[in-house]
Amino acid sequence: MLNFDFQNPTRIHFGEAQIKALSKGIPLNARVLLVYGGGSIKGNGVYQQVIDALGEHTWFEFSGIEPNPTYNTLMKAQEIIKTQKIDYILAVGGGSVVDGAKFIAAAALFEGDDPWDILAKNHPITKALPIGAVLTLPATGSESNGNSVVTREGNKLPFSSPLVRPLFAVLDPSVTLSLSDRQIGNGVVDAFVHTIEQYLTYNVNGKVQDRFSEGLLQTLIEEGPKALAPDTKDDLEVRANIMWSATMALNGLIGAGVPQDWSTHMIGHELTGAFGIDHARTLSIVLPAVMKVRREQKREKLLQYATRVWHINEGDDNARIDQAIRLTEDFFKQMQVPIRLSDVDLGGDDIDLLIDRLKQHGMTELGEHGDITIDISREILTQAV
Ligand code: NZQ
Ligand code: ZN
Secondary structure, eight states, X not given: OOOOOOOOOOEEEESTTGGGGHHHHSOTTOEEEEEEOSSXXXXXXXHHHHHHHTTTSEEXXXXXXXXXXXXXXXXXXXXXXXXTXXXXXXXXXXXXXXXXXXXXXXXXXOOSSOTTHHHHSOOOOOOOOOEEEEEOSOSSOXXXXXXXXEEETTEEEEEEOGGGSOSEEEEOGGGGGGOOHHHHHHHHHHHHHHXXXXXXXXXXXXXXXXXXHHHHHHHHHHHTXXXXXXXXXXXXXXXXXXXXXXXXXXXSTTTTTSOOOOHHHHHHHHHHHHHOOOHHHHHHHHHHHHHHHTTTTTHHHHHHHHHHTTOOOSSOHHHHHXXXXXXXXXXXXXXXXXXXXXXXXXXXXXXXXXXXXXXXXTOOSBSTTSOBOHHHHHHXXXXXX
């Protein structure tokens, strides 16, 4: 196992009717900015529950954070932060709103010239406003990690800081009942690929991390399709297991002390930046191709994945790996996400643009060994056609 430091201070309030817990999570003298997205929280009762819980607080609101939040939208929040002397951000929504809140919180106290430098130049963050989150879409893990992804003019870039990790997160599975099938499929697949990026690398004898990861993968494989099936889709236990899996998949625990890959995500971000494809749908296209192109480097872990996650015990090593990749693709299809560029009307002609963007963003040494060069990314994208 590799050395690691691990601390996750986000307090989780899990379960039905837990939104009211936020009244105690935020200091009573705080000046709160409630931030949210396009309005889904007004249709499903979440907004009302939040403002009821904020009954004794002084609060303001900022809405319109779009999926794949943009720098331009997020910067608009700075005015109200200044005029109303906001000192606490409450994010209510999916990963885009929580990520957006993190950038807003960091930009508010940024000491450099342009807050975009946080993403474009890895400008260090020294301060950020405190953040709390009410999660409405289980997928990204953003509610209890320090990561955020922001887009500006087609450039979709990540940043990370412990200073923007939410202090608390409310996870009420019942608020996920209003999600569309598309968002359910996206969420399950995103959490699945987060787990894979921290698992499918090389063996360092991290037995706890491996078995946690295998448990999460198996849970998502079991419960994900139930959230799309007519007779089980409203089952709150299904939703609870998906929600907790998605948080656990990217709260730092399973990735501590093991190598990590993230090439599927970095290539996927270019697909979203250039063509607007939903985040998870880029991952379901890129991951099978990564598994195929990197099968030698990942051989030992692919075999472990085949045996422990998919229970494949027959055939020689190559046949078992082939079957594990096939079953992964079948699972993605069951979750109703694309598995090839052609499924989203893209093809070989679009690869040059993606390669240019990867170069421009410095994504030239990806993977657990830093050896996924631009040429190998091209091979992966070609495999994904
Ligand atoms: O904007 P509203 O009206 O809220 O609607 C949203 C949005 O249209 C809707 N939605 C959310 N909760 C709902 C709901 N609709 C009905 N009922 C509910 N309960 O769903 C749509 C998509 O929301 P979004 O927040 O964009 O989805 P997701 O949670 O998948 O977040 C994706 C973003 O997170 C980033 C992605 O790159 C992308 O920008 N990621 C963040 C990560 C992190 N912080 O660690 C890691 C991930 O790998 C990912 O990169
Ligand atoms: Zn993701």
